[in-house]
Amino acid sequence: MTGRTHHRPMTPGAGFFAEIAGGADPALLREAGDLAATVLVRGARESDDPAVAERIVHLAESEGLETLAEVWSGAPADTLAGSLWRLFLLRSWVHADPERVATEYDAGQRRVDVARVVAGVEDPPGPDELRRMVDDVLRGIARGDFAITLFRAAAFARIVAAGRASLGESGHDEITRMLALSEQLEAAGHGEITDTLA
Template structure:
């Protein structure tokens, strides 16, 4: 018989990470972060609560991006926790500067046609359309196929990287980071399809 204490499953919302963040043991924090990621991705699909997808989308706002960073940012890209961190980081970036993202996306979409179809952004891609698209991608965490969610986000990041290169206003490091994000999300999507995303 296990000595491990069992708790009621966590659900996203105010205080979701209250017992996780702020701890002193990095191993326990990492384990709690992995558990929270599993509950979010695997548990959300089993829920009958229609508001759950909206709570997942707004998790960074309700909990704070700093809290998510503390819990997930150190996780490898090929884990649930690591891929969730990258998805929420992408959403926060789009919402913080949607005009810039719209310019970069517009400049890149003709260079990466296949990715444009996967990303599923309206044409022309204005700031409001991009905010709606990235929120819809994150809703896929709770009510869609998680691999598709990762592939859509990867395609979006690839288009933005191409747009940054085309516009010539971004540094080489900014372009490289966005391309790396795209590759990490795509690899995570492949891992999810193989049931290897842990």
């Protein structure tokens, strides 16, 4: 019996999406996006290199959120590609406006106790704590159970939606979009558990 050779999983680096973004056939782009999502989620878990997790966390910065959008934003929520797009979008939003996020999260956390525990944000939830939490959630793509990663992100989005409703400063559409994001991530987490997320 011969031993299996294990190869280091391919991980995104500078220019990872350069060949598949920019005027490509939409079907090919979608196929390439699905493949990239599979490599990221399934391949990264086989690596015990902490640098892989850090590269995944900073993928939107190294590749550009616009490139990720072109590759993944059209993917259905119940796919790996669609789930990754939603996770990176959530991270980018937290990093872009951490003070607002902290205010909304703080207002919502007392209204959704169970979600607060699942999200795992330090108390009190200031801007730095929320940035750390969302980065830690994305590290879970490489070093943990992807379903847990999705459930944590879903819980976080649900708390923010509750906070927006509580504060009364956001429009109905903003609250609804955040609640929909939470529901999509949670459904994707259940899909991961039942092996239907592809």
